[in-house]
Amino acid sequence: MSRTQPSNGALTSLESALAELLDGLVAVAPVSVPLEQARGRIAAATAELAVPQPEWNRAVIDGWALRSLDLAGASSYSPVPLINAPVWVEAGDKLPDSCDCVLKAELVESEGPIAQAYMDAIPGEGIRRTGEDISAGRPVLLDGRRIGFADILAARAAGFERVAVRSPNIGLIDVAAGDGRLLTVQLIADLLEGAGMRVSVKTSARDAKSIAGALASHECDLMVVVGGTGFGRTDATAQALSMDNALIAHGIALRPGHTVATGKRGPVPVVALPGAPDQAFAAYHALVQPVLDRLTGRTGRFGITLPLARKISSTVGIAEIGLVRQEQAGWMPLGVGDLSLDHLRMADAWLAIAADSEGYAAGAPVEAFPLRMA
Known part of the structure; x- marks a missing residue:
């Protein structure tokens, strides 16, 4: 596999780094879970109904x-x-x-x-009438779709106690911050668990040998590292990936989050997120989320398109993540490329601005992806 790690301060494009992460990646095998544990996970194919619902008028x-x-x-x-x-x-x-x-x-x-x-x-x-809820021959759950309350209701009505889901096992490694704070790793764990993933967390010291050992000890479908991705003297995550030729890129043309490192240990993708919450948040949505979609077989994400209430400017050559809040019938930009904690807590949705774009004019329709589930 080719490696695209930049040299001389160059940044790897987001598209290139993501393409290598996704190369050869397939959905994980389905597992059976109790119905009460299925909400929020991604459905795998279920058996077709032998009898219609309702079975009689x-x-x-x-x-x-x-x-x-x-x-x-x-x-x-x-x-x-x-x-x-x-x-x-x-x-x-x-x-x-x-x-x-x-x-x-x-x-x-x-x-x-x-x-x-x-x-x-x-x-x-x-x-x-007979079959008016769900006709015979149709699946109760749709393969690749996030399971919501209506899916649970339909499965219960059909008498299901367990359903098949794709729920990848994520190895989350906390490269311990010097101040001992766990804000960012807890944020990423919450995002992963909210997406229906199975998450196991390990803590590593900040030296390359310890990080490499933590990476080698995980049996999982995706590894996510939090911290130690910068270019400072105590940042060793990229070095740890290089030790076994797993590094794909260190330094992505993404803002916030340009110090992200990506790699593969055999077939298992690795995304190393910066330790700052806003940078980790942006890199999670830009890089981790597409990998999760591939591993779960998710059929697609659909945002909400509304006009911008105010202009968004962006730097050509850098992909940027922005946050917006819905005000009346439009998106009000809160922050782009530099996201404060206040932006994060006030936002209703996030959006991505491609590296070849200078941004969007006021009134332009833009697609943003909801951050909160009903």
Whole structure:
């Protein structure tokens, strides 16, 4: 495998570094998890339903089960006598075979020798037809899609107790900061776990030998290192990757986060993030997230496109990560390329500005990706 580590202070393009990380990478094998642990993870293919949901026509309101043909012309001024006696059903009950609608209790007079209806109905009114929720032959969960509350609901309705997901094992290595603070590694752990990953955390001293040992001790699908990626005297993460010829690049044309290092240990990609929270945050979304998407088989990410409330300027030759907040029907830029903690906590979404762009004019429609899940 070729290595693209820059020399003489040159920066590797984000596109080039990402292409090498993704080269040859395939989705991990599915695992079965209890349904209550599935939300937020990425679904793998599930068996097709053998029977439709619901399996039979079912009442969705309490009332009288009837044939719609028997109700033609019925109104409060001209009630229609019912030849066939109505059948009382509760919401959720199976509908009698001869019936195709349900009327509320007050719309049918059942006292006396002959019942009569005070309103007509169309077929299907007040009921849920067979297969109207999910037809037979369709999967409950869609392969490659993030599992949400509606997916859980559908799986429960179909009687599933476990589902198949792709949940890569991530080795997270904390190259201990000199002040002992864990802000950044905790941020990245939260992001990974929120994406449905299985995360194991190890701490390493800041020397190259210790970092290399921590990398070698992890059995995982992706390694993420936090800290020690700078060009200072105590930064040794890139050196550790070089020790076993695993380094792809050190120094990416990305802002914030230009000191990122990337590599591969055999088939396992490695992304080493800077220790500063904003730089790690930006590099996570630019480099780690696409790797997770490939490992989970995620089918795509869809942002929200809104006009910019204010101009965004960007430096040509550097990919930049920005944060925006939704105000009325537009995106208000909070920060681009330099992200404060206040920007991070106030942002609704993030966006990427390509290296060949000078930015976006006010009013230009831009796509941003939500940071908060409902």
